[in-house]
Amino acid sequence: MVFYVLAAITVGSAAVVVLARSLIYSAFSLLFTFFGVAGLYVLLGADFLAATQLLVYVGGILVLLLFGVMLTHKIYDLDLRSEVTQFVPGLIVSAGLFLIIVLTALRTEWRVGPGRPPEPTTAEIGKLFMGPYLLPFEAASILLLVALMGAAMIVRRRRDA
Amino acid sequence: MIGLHHYLVLSAALFSLGVLGVLTRRNAVNVLMGIELILNSANVNLVAFSRYGTGNLQGQMFAVFVIVVAAAEVAVALAIVLTLYRLRRTPNLDDADMLRG
Numbered sequence: 001m002v003f004y005v006l007a008a009i010t011v012g013s014a015a016v017v018v019l020a021r022s023l024i025y026s027a028f029s030l031l032f033t034f035f036g037v038a039g040l041y042v043l044l045g046a047d048f049l050a051a052t053q054l055l056v057y058v059g060g061i062l063v064l065l066l067f068g069v070m071l072t073h074k075i076y077d078l079d080l081r082s083e084v085t086q087f088v089p090g091l092i093v094s095a096g097l098f099l100i101i102v103l104t105a106l107r108t109e110w111r112v113g114p115g116r117p118p119e120p121t122t123a124e125i126g127k128l129f130m131g132p133y134l135l136p137f138e139a140a141s142i143l144l145l146v147a148l149m150g151a152a153m154i155v156r157r158r159r160d161a
Numbered sequence: 162m163i164g165l166h167h168y169l170v171l172s173a174a175l176f177s178l179g180v181l182g183v184l185t186r187r188n189a190v191n192v193l194m195g196i197e198l199i200l201n202s203a204n205v206n207l208v209a210f211s212r213y214g215t216g217n218l219q220g221q222m223f224a225v226f227v228i229v230v231a232a233a234e235v236a237v238a239l240a241i242v243l244t245l246y247r248l249r250r251t252p253n254l255d256d257a258d259m260l261r262g
């Protein structure tokens with residue numbers, strides 16, 4: 001029951017993100033999509049990921065996207081319309097993709113195991129990060145550093161250009 | 162009883178909505194929102210397989226890395242969009258045709 005409520009929130013607000021005329025409406029209904037996905041993580045027993053979803057997506061990425069919306073429009077440009085182009089071909093392609101994915105997912109015999117992941121996941125994930133996943137962890141931190149420096153370099157105003 | 166299939170269908174719906182957003186919007190920030198939807202749907206799949214399939218934390222570890230890459234991606238992409246806006250005074254992707262011969 002809880003699953004269906006969360007699924008309705010997630011998919012409904014995702015549809016508003018895609019179909020809304022106004023960019024502000026899109027950004028704010030993306031907030032509800034992220035909250036719905038975080039609720040799904042809680043339902044799946046992934047408590048650390050739910051907290052990370054809220055911190056990174058809602059606290060970071062959504063704020064960045066709102067900055068993007070505000071900075072790429074003139075302040076007095078109040079309606080912030082986003083034009084839609086080639087809607088019917090896009091709808092055909094995405095509906096076809098949805099059908100293909102759903103048919104494949106329902107027809108495949110997934111190997112469902114009896115085991116469940118340990119339920120407070122935070123300590124276990126920390127041990128995995130410091131153990132078998134140490135190299136990807138360091139690579140991800142270097143990727144974040146490079147991305148932040150690259151973003152700062154790209155938006156910098158060049159004095160001599 | 163909610164099983165693996167429910168989550169797979171839900172993430173398929175999220176994925177195709179994201180693809181629809183990427184294909185039909187002209188505003189670059191809106192296209193970025195579609196990409197975020199796609200990444201979220203992949204994450205839902207990974208966590209669902211971690212819960213129902215393997216029974217260990219591998220899928221959740223992958224989802225953490227997907228979130229990291231999404232954060233890096235959105236920072237760089239917004240920098241590019243802002244630079245495009247400074248050059249062309251428009252966030253529309255159709256106007257970014259400076260490389261066309």
